Amino acid sequence: MQYLGGKSKIVKPLSAYLKSQIGNRVFLEPFCGGLSVTCAMQGIEFRQASDYSEPLITLYRAIQNGWVPPDSLSESEYTELNRKRDPLDPMTAFAGYGCSFGAKFFGGYARNVRGDNYALSARNSLLRKFERLSGVSFSHFSYETLNVDQSCLVYCDPPYAETTGYSAVGSFDSAKFWAKCQDWAKSGALVFVSEYKAPSFAECVWSLETKTELRTKEGRGDRTEKLFQVF
Numbered sequence: 547m548q549y550l551g552g553k554s555k556i557v558k559p560l561s562a563y564l565k566s567q568i569g570n571r572v573f574l575e576p577f578c579g580g581l582s583v584t585c586a587m588q589g590i591e592f593r594q595a596s597d598y599s600e601p602l603i604t605l606y607r608a609i610q611n612g613w614v615p616p617d618s619l620s621e622s623e624y625t626e627l628n629r630k631r632d633p634l635d636p637m638t639a640f641a642g643y644g645c646s647f648g649a650k651f652f653g654g655y656a657r658n659v660r661g662d663n664y665a666l667s668a669r670n671s672l673l674r675k676f677e678r679l680s681g682v683s684f685s686h687f688s689y690e691t692l693n694v695d696q697s698c699l700v701y702c703d704p705p706y707a708e709t710t711g712y713s714a715v716g717s718f719d720s721a722k723f724w725a726k727c728q729d730w731a732k733s734g735a736l737v738f739v740s741e742y743k744a745p746s747f748a749e750c751v752w753s754l755e756t757k758t759e760l761r762t763k764e765g766r767g768d769r770t771e772k773l774f775q776v777f
Contacts, residue, residue: 549580561586601639603686643656644668697736748774
């Protein structure tokens with residue numbers, strides 16, 4: 547399932563770096579989003595994936611417990627799910643992300659001239675991912691309440707500053723987030739953040755040239771994905 551700002555296109559080299567650093571620590575991802583990084587960290591004894599989006603965690607818990615998403619979704623069904631936005635219905639996130647234009651939460655019913663079945667693609671993507679998510683603990687809470695210590699590696703992929711936000715969770719305070727990351731690092735945890743830029747107490751430890759997901763008249767622009775370690 548596509549997810550706005552997801553790391554699916556760079557997950558192999560990104561997760562390889564994180565695995566080189568984790569040792570015997572537990573893996574915590576408080577902005578789990580589309581789960582690409584959590585999936586790629588398969589083999590780590592304990593993985594916790596959390597997110598502030600309650601519909602998203604509802605969806606993941608349901609699939610983990612055996613629920614199978616549908617292979618089709620009509621526009622009228624999408625419209626009704628958008629109207630209700632029930633956070634306890636797994637169909638809310640399935641439709642809101644998996645069947646929406648640009649993977650933006652209820653950003654419009656996805657369609658194209660080829661007639662692609664977005665629901666089927668999202669269903670198949672999710673089921674493939676959950677083959678690699680056995681034992682993952684899914685939680686719904688804000689990153690602010692995450693408790694960490696020296697036994698943890700925390701990987702964060704927050705809404706990037708000065709970019710498109712996430713309508714499902716509202717505005718995001720980047721300064722407050724970075725302050726919390728510094729608190730985690732002071733507790734002894736290893737803290738890594740995907741962003742384009744960071745405060746002075748964070749150092750870029752990994753980068754990769756890639757293309758933006760959004761197209762303009764000039765095509766897809768270049769960008770440099772960066773991983774910062776917080777000290």
